[in-house]
Amino acid sequence: MNFQSSTQAVDSVFIFIVAISVALLTGIVATMVYFVVRYSRERNPDPENIEGNLLLEIVWVVIPLIIVLAMFFYGWRGFRFMRTAPANALLVKAYASMWRWDFEYDNGRKTDRLIVPSGRPVKLVITSRDVLHSLFIPAFRVKEDAVPGMLTHLWFLPDGTGDYDLFCSEYCGTGHSEMITKVQVMTAEDFRKWRLEAPHEKTGEDVDGVPALLRKKGCLACHSIDGTRKIGPTFKGLFMSRVIVVTGGKEHEVTANEQYLRRSVMEPEADIVKGFPPVMPREKDNLTEEELSSIVGFIKGLRE
Amino acid sequence: MPEQPDFYTTTGNKSGLWSWIFSTDHKRIGVLYLFSLLVFFSIGAAFGLLMRLELIAPGKTIVEAATYNAFFTLHGVIMIFLFIIPGIPVSLGNFFLPLQIGAGDLAFPRINLLSWWLYMAGGLMALMSLFLGSGPPDTGWTFYAPYSIRTGTNVTMAVSAAFVLGFSSILTGLNFVTTIHRMRAPGMTWFRMPLFVWSLYATAWVQILATPILGITLLLVVTERLFGVGFFDPAKGGDPILYQHLFWIYSHPAVYIMVLPAMGVITEIIPVFSRRTIFGYKAIAFSSMAIASVGYFVWGHHMFTSGMSDTSRAVFSFLTFIVAIPSGVKVFNWVASLYKGSIRVDAPLLFSLSFIFLFSLGGLTGLIMGSLATNVHIHGTHFIVAHFHYVMFGGAGFAFIAGLHYWFPKMTGRMYSERRAKTGWAFLFTGFQLLYFPLFILGWQGMPRRYYDYLPDFHPLNAASTVGSWILAAGLIIIFFNLLRSIRNGGQAGPNPWGGTTLEWRTSSPPPAENFEVAPVVTEGPYAYHHKKDRIL
Amino acid sequence: MSRGQDTAGSRIGMWLFLFTEILLFGGLFMLYSVFRSKYAVEFHRAAEDLSRTAGTINTLVLLTSSLSMALAVAAIRRGKKNGSLIFQGLTILLGCVFLVIKYMEWSAKIGQGIYPDSPALLGLSHGEILFYGLYFVMTGLHGLHVVIGLWALIFMLASTLRGTISGARFVRLENSGLYWHFVDTVWVYLFPLFYLIT
Numbered sequence A: 001m002n003f004q005s006s007t008q009a010v011d012s013v014f015i016f017i018v019a020i021s022v023a024l025l026t027g028i029v030a031t032m033v034y035f036v037v038r039y040s041r042e043r044n045p046d047p048e049n050i051e052g053n054l055l056l057e058i059v060w061v062v063i064p065l066i067i068v069l070a071m072f073f074y075g076w077r078g079f080r081f082m083r084t085a086p087a088n089a090l091l092v093k094a095y096a097s098m099w100r101w102d103f104e105y106d107n108g109r110k111t112d113r114l115i116v117p118s119g120r121p122v123k124l125v126i127t128s129r130d131v132l133h134s135l136f137i138p139a140f141r142v143k144e145d146a147v148p149g150m151l152t153h154l155w156f157l158p159d160g161t162g163d164y165d166l167f168c169s170e171y172c173g174t175g176h177s178e179m180i181t182k183v184q185v186m187t188a189e190d191f192r193k194w195r196l197e198a199p200h201e202k203t204g205e206d207v208d209g210v211p212a213l214l215r216k217k218g219c220l221a222c223h224s225i226d227g228t229r230k231i232g233p234t235f236k237g238l239f240m241s242r243v244i245v246v247t248g249g250k251e252h253e254v255t256a257n258e259q260y261l262r263r264s265v266m267e268p269e270a271d272i273v274k275g276f277p278p279v280m281p282r283e284k285d286n287l288t289e290e291e292l293s294s295i296v297g298f299i300k301g302l303r304e
Numbered sequence B: 001m002p003e004q005p006d007f008y009t010t011t012g013n014k015s016g017l018w019s020w021i022f023s024t025d026h027k028r029i030g031v032l033y034l035f036s037l038l039v040f041f042s043i044g045a046a047f048g049l050l051m052r053l054e055l056i057a058p059g060k061t062i063v064e065a066a067t068y069n070a071f072f073t074l075h076g077v078i079m080i081f082l083f084i085i086p087g088i089p090v091s092l093g094n095f096f097l098p099l100q101i102g103a104g105d106l107a108f109p110r111i112n113l114l115s116w117w118l119y120m121a122g123g124l125m126a127l128m129s130l131f132l133g134s135g136p137p138d139t140g141w142t143f144y145a146p147y148s149i150r151t152g153t154n155v156t157m158a159v160s161a162a163f164v165l166g167f168s169s170i171l172t173g174l175n176f177v178t179t180i181h182r183m184r185a186p187g188m189t190w191f192r193m194p195l196f197v198w199s200l201y202a203t204a205w206v207q208i209l210a211t212p213i214l215g216i217t218l219l220l221v222v223t224e225r226l227f228g229v230g231f232f233d234p235a236k237g238g239d240p241i242l243y244q245h246l247f248w249i250y251s252h253p254a255v256y257i258m259v260l261p262a263m264g265v266i267t268e269i270i271p272v273f274s275r276r277t278i279f280g281y282k283a284i285a286f287s288s289m290a291i292a293s294v295g296y297f298v299w300g301h302h303m304f305t306s307g308m309s310d311t312s313r314a315v316f317s318f319l320t321f322i323v324a325i326p327s328g329v330k331v332f333n334w335v336a337s338l339y340k341g342s343i344r345v346d347a348p349l350l351f352s353l354s355f356i357f358l359f360s361l362g363g364l365t366g367l368i369m370g371s372l373a374t375n376v377h378i379h380g381t382h383f384i385v386a387h388f389h390y391v392m393f394g395g396a397g398f399a400f401i402a403g404l405h406y407w408f409p410k411m412t413g414r415m416y417s418e419r420r421a422k423t424g425w426a427f428l429f430t431g432f433q434l435l436y437f438p439l440f441i442l443g444w445q446g447m448p449r450r451y452y453d454y455l456p457d458f459h460p461l462n463a464a465s466t467v468g469s470w471i472l473a474a475g476l477i478i479i480f481f482n483l484l485r486s487i488r489n490g491g492q493a494g495p496n497p498w499g500g501t502t503l504e505w506r507t508s509s510p511p512p513a514e515n516f517e518v519a520p521v522v523t524e525g526p527y528a529y530h531h532k533k534d535r536i537l
Numbered sequence C: 001m002s003r004g005q006d007t008a009g010s011r012i013g014m015w016l017f018l019f020t021e022i023l024l025f026g027g028l029f030m031l032y033s034v035f036r037s038k039y040a041v042e043f044h045r046a047a048e049d050l051s052r053t054a055g056t057i058n059t060l061v062l063l064t065s066s067l068s069m070a071l072a073v074a075a076i077r078r079g080k081k082n083g084s085l086i087f088q089g090l091t092i093l094l095g096c097v098f099l100v101i102k103y104m105e106w107s108a109k110i111g112q113g114i115y116p117d118s119p120a121l122l123g124l125s126h127g128e129i130l131f132y133g134l135y136f137v138m139t140g141l142h143g144l145h146v147v148i149g150l151w152a153l154i155f156m157l158a159s160t161l162r163g164t165i166s167g168a169r170f171v172r173l174e175n176s177g178l179y180w181h182f183v184d185t186v187w188v189y190l191f192p193l194f195y196l197i198t
């Protein structure tokens, strides 16, 4: 039982249990069907009353017991392997919040996708800023919950290069299924370069004219910029439009001016736009004045 | 048999609807429960179909994310707390427990009626949570803190509904335990009780011992929401994982509340249709008790990736594997009970054999999840969804349908159409595989559960699953149509159409209000088919 | 088939019910032990601010009420309707005294600004927040049970007056008594856990 990676550990345990289960299931169903056919009322009009057999009863306790003990043991060994990260692992902190992932590297660099070098074990230390989430990378067969007020961990060994999906797999509210990002595996060489370039740059690059800030802060999980309706209102044409909001249970109409936009970002619970769930997190303590201005500025630019 | 008016015509001093909703006759309450269950099942099923429809393609198909989340929450709450947990005990159990032990009624008939009223109150509250307040609850049936405490939706109402339903369940449990201890007919020793009664006995203990923990947990969610006490809030020193422990201490044993009575139904049907006694009576009786008791100590297997300590994970995994043994014992004894029988595959047996297959498949995939290494990968994915539909619907659900067909002639005095029942089965069985098997693969490929939207890679299997849901729905509609129609139009069934040996077949169909004309005296075991008396052991 | 009164059956039913009640509180005791082991010092500090005098008096009140309840059942067994009525009345009275004292204790704390989620409480340490959370939830749930018990006893009093409870049929009174003893027992555990931590 020498495991090389979490992928291989999980797969081998899986195959072991599935193989035994398929054999058992086939055996049970085949016997059942055989009995039903062989002892049908036409073939066997006179049944025999067999009340039991102690020996058989013991056999089908003991043999399954041995089987399940083997399954337990194998699974537990794989699990132990998956819980003990090698000493040379690259340490990355993962922060979950509704509904985005943030990763922080030892040199302070922050990203919204997980960028790792190929061939070196990666250890993630995970926590949450609000409710429960779970960090799940199917390709590496790893998962661990992100729990507020607590640090959890997992490790895996990326090999080959390319992009892999990273999901949130603990239900966390309206945006749960949008809380997806990528694991980007680079060659060790590329990774070294990436890590050195602009180590304190916080926001990454702008894509298609959308400031990286919006993507990074997770705004785009809920707000579209092309008019489609997502969890929250779209940004397109929002500035200076008339909006019906609910404040303290009462509906009224406001104009989405600069002041309204600023307040909606910083204290979203104050006025809720009618027809949308009150789920936006307060950004009051998360945004600098500079960042806020740039977001509001961008929204203004999307006026029709 | 000299004609005595059956319990439908004996209305006492009440009439019409009143003679039902205020009746303390266990048979009337059983039928009342049966119809209430079917109504709630249909509502829950409608949510299931809508969910599948939404998932037929990635992106938005019919509803918004928030609505989808409300769908699976209500689907889960209704199916679990209003359909499958009360399910067999309150309907078939209520009707047949007293008949099978030769009693006139349950020990506390009025408490029995009270528990129906509580059930209805809880059910209406659950439905009201859809329309009242600030939107339907969106937490999933597990109500995990701290999300359930933060979300602005109508969680308090849904949680209170589950609390009331728990109370109803406790009352049924203590009624059954007392009845089995005190009301058995003369000569009905413990080991002459039908195995359905044994399974209800084990279930009733789980209901009594586990439900209060759910009660207090749900109350705490309400106090958290209303007063902000902070037990599950890390900002106040509380611990969200503690919530999960409390929740699963109830909700794992609850899965055995769902499946033990189902196993009991299967155990009744097999001897009757193979015309021989059950194989390993005592092994089956004791395995019910074993499942009920070991089932208390495995709750942690729902929390293998929750952040709980690694040692606890190992212990819970170990115990999870142990609890599979008594289930295996039952499966093997059922198959052995077919050996040298004289078998006729009528609808009840057909559903029972399907149960053995589907439950074994579901249970064996439970082992994959019980193993630590594999659980890490599949936890929180559609693999889990597939597992529990196999054991809950393929297991408990199929057994329920089997039991309905088996006891239908006793309850109504009529016979259903065998041909239609089998057509319904064919649709149901095919649809079932197409609906749920793809979810195993999707889960293994990594599609998380409770996902409103998914990546395009997952599209084909999701579409297949949705098509399966329609086939399955067609099957169910045929089955229920057949039964409902036969209540009026079916042929006369007579007191014992299957040649059963347990006590309920010794009275007329439907039974008279007092159950038996002459109080039965029991002199032998429940499945006494001794045409030949060669006994081994 | 006729069904007579099955006294033993009623007793089994009542015991099972009490068992579920014990488990209901059991969940809270579990929470208590987890948090207390995590925050031993803070629990100790917080407990010193509760009024031991009020707690002790209430313990005595409830224990006395249990005694008078037992006497009420004993009296009806011997057929002494009036004696039983007096003891039942006394039990109800003592139950009310308990509630009044509890009410005063709670108001005092709330007056100091100490109640769940209050600004004053949130200013304290985590352990103290949880201690008071448990204090209010557990004594609150217990108080609710006292109220339910009192209603049951008032109902019994009326039944005794009407004669539906008598020397021949008293299992309902006996069961209400059991319930009352259960409520007392829970208090006997709550008292040291909240007032006497050392």
Ligand code: HEA
Pocket: A024, A028, A064, A065, A067, A068, B142, B255, B256, B258, B259, B301, B302, B303, B304, B320, B321, B323, B324, B325, B327, B328, B329, B331, B359, B360, B361, B362, B363, B364, B366, B367, B369, B370, B371, B375, B378, B379, B380, B384, B387, B388, B391, B392, B395, B396
């Ligand atoms: C009727 C309900 C029911 C039943 C009977 C079971 C039975 C079992 N369940 Fe399941 N389970 C659920 C309902 C049920 N479950 C639900 C609803 C959930 C999800 C809740 C949620 O998160 O929403 C769940 C989730 C769940 C998990 C958590 C997964 C996760 O979230 O990570 C696990 C993990 O161990 C598990 C395991 C098992 C096991 C080992 C059994 C065993 O008892 C099965 C035993 C049966 C067999 C093994 C088959 C028959 C035996 C043989 C053929 C003999 C030979 C076999 C041997 C080798 C022993 N279940």
Ligand code: HEA
Pocket: B038, B039, B042, B044, B045, B046, B048, B049, B051, B052, B072, B073, B075, B076, B077, B079, B080, B083, B084, B139, B140, B141, B142, B385, B389, B392, B393, B397, B435, B448, B449, B450, B451, B452, B469, B472, B473, B476, B477, B480, B481, B484
């Ligand atoms: C007994 C329990 C039970 C049953 C029977 C079902 C039945 C169905 N369920 Fe399930 N399901 C759960 C219990 C159950 N479910 C639970 C607990 C969850 C977890 C929720 C959570 O995550 O919190 C879940 C989650 C769940 C999901 C996962 C959601 C997600 O994670 O994103 C899906 C998706 O496909 C699904 C689909 C279905 C479907 C299509 C059916 C179908 O089989 C339904 C088909 C039935 C019919 C179509 C009925 C037709 C018949 C009639 C209408 C009868 C007519 C009546 C008369 C004439 C009287 N369910």
Ligand code: CUA
Pocket: A096, A097, A099, A132, A133, A134, A168, A169, A170, A171, A172, A173, A175, A176, A177, A179
């Ligand atoms: Cu975050 Cu789901």
Ligand SMILES: [Cu+2]
Pocket: B251, B252, B255, B298, B299, B301, B302
């Ligand atoms: Cu479980």
